[in-house]
Amino acid sequence: MKNFVVSARKYRPLEFDAVVGQSHITHTLEHAIDNNQLAQALLFCGPRGVGKTTCARILARKINEKYGDTDEHDFAFNIFELDAASNNSVEDIRNLIEQVRYAPQVGKYKVYIIDEVHMLSNAAFNAFLKTLEEPPAHAIFILATTEKQKIIPTILSRCQIYDFKRIEIDDIKDQLKKIAEEEGIQYEEDAIYIIAQKADGGLRDALSIFDRLVTFTQKNLTVAAVSENLSVLDYDYYFKITDLSLKNDIPGLLLIFHDIVKKGFDPQLFISGLGSHFRDLMVAQNPQTIALLEVGVNTKQKYLQQAQSCSSRMLIDAIEICHQADINFRNSKSPKLSIEIALMQLASLTVGESNIIKKKNSG
Ligand SMILES: Nc1ncnc2c1ncn2[C@@H]1O[C@H](COP(=O)(O)OP(=O)(O)O)[C@@H](O)[C@H]1O
Ligand SMILES: [Mg+2]
Structure with a gap:
């Protein structure tokens, strides 16, 4: 059996051309x-x-x-x-x-x-x-x-x-893809993107996360497996929550939140992640700001699509609700409740008459 050489060593550039970013x-x-x-x-x-x-x-x-x-x-x-x-x-x-x-x-x-x-x-x-x-x-x-x-x-x-600069997410992603192909590793593009994001600008870190996940997933880097291992909440949850909010489905939202917490995911990370999701939908609404969207290609398509079904008014309110819940979470004696309240508010945004926010603002 060949000795395993970590990617960071195996792929140390020998020429300036091969140095990324x-x-x-x-x-x-x-x-x-x-x-x-x-x-x-x-x-x-x-x-x-x-x-x-x-x-x-x-x-x-x-x-x-x-x-x-x-x-x-x-x-x-x-x-x-x-x-x-x-x-x-x-x-x-x-x-x-x-x-x-x-x-x-x-x-x-x-x-x-x-x-x-x-x-x-x-x-x-x-x-x-x-x-x-x-x-x-x-x-x-x-x-x-x-x-x-x-x-x-x-x-x-x-x-x-x-x-020397931090290396941009796209450059890290490209390098990881190249290595994945060379090593015959199956991957979903967006899974590689999540690793690149997690590495925070360091290519060595990216490579060691990559190695770890290649082992963990037995050479099959899927978004689900990578998200789980890196404790990144799968984007799909946020897309689902947005859909449920648009459908004013309070029970659905409470159940999905329950599910997320049961999986051991930190509720506060969840609510701030949800806020970022609405922010991302916001930038996806405007051609001028689409470039600010830092996600993989497939995920980007999903953002563009979901952004169509939200009004910008709704997104602004949603961002505000998440932001407030994030703050309340820290100060509340029942922090989980502050997130549930936020979810109920989100579900009420498009209801019109019974819109909690409107009532609150006018009263
Ligand atoms: N800019 C880069 N381009 C390509 N590979 C890189 C780059 N930066 C780091 N690496 C990868 O990370 C490993 C460690 O990089 P290194 O040059 O030792 O980082 P530093 O000295 O800045 O901490 C390299 O062997 C290589 O695999
Ligand atoms: Mg060094």
Whole structure:
């Protein structure tokens, strides 16, 4: 049996082209190499799992390919990586500084990647500062950190700074789809979308959620299975609740809520999720705002469709009701009741005569 390699490792890009969502950085770096404009100290900042280490390694290799021997084996000796998360003492940095002094045996540059550089101790930072101030001509430093604010200004001012971005949901989705296809994993597009959403901009996180769910679902990523595992309420519930509200079906709503709670879903997440659902219907009503809808393609169709059956007046009231219930939930002695009241109000929105909201507003 083949050993299982986690996707985050298996799919670490080896070329700038393959790096997703950071083209503002990869283009600049490629350009800098082509035009010999590379700084001697670079700082890669940004959230975790968005490609900092990956780009540092690619850049280090490119530098060696350009200025070095063509023998891959030789220039591997010209790339040094220090993980400051586990090697952060003054001695660790002194050892490194000691090495920096010697010119490379082959090639022109030695590249030092110092990852999680904010973890260096103060003393280590200070020791490093001198070297960074006047690095030997053959040394290039690539520092990476998730916590730019922890880097002292003297270091910041000596580095060319590259800010890595969170990766957009659509880019994450595309990458996951590519991997799913390569690995022969069945998926519903919208299930992949939910994973991408959950990853909150980090591709490494997306890949580890993906791996976990591939195992959990035995290589069949359905919306239902993914939602359940990630404790995301299946969109279908919200669509159903909207339909029931339009039909003024109070019993139906109370039953569906009961069902959701029984499944162990947090009622407060439910009511705020429902509020977002109405908000999404609202943006789906207007061609100008459809772009604000962050869902997969199939789900998007459902939104466009359901938005047709709601008036914007009803949606505004519905958003307000959910918002209020969310607030009441926190303060109420019987929080579940505050949600049930909200559901009853939702069911009454289109009733006309007995419209609770209208009565309340006029009385
Ligand atoms: N921008 C990206 N493009 C493609 N894959 C990425 C990207 N960012 C992260 N990854 C995936 O996540 C893994 C970890 O990325 P890494 O570069 O170590 O993140 P960071 O150093 O920013 O925390 C990579 O091996 C790769 O599989
Ligand atoms: Mg890293």
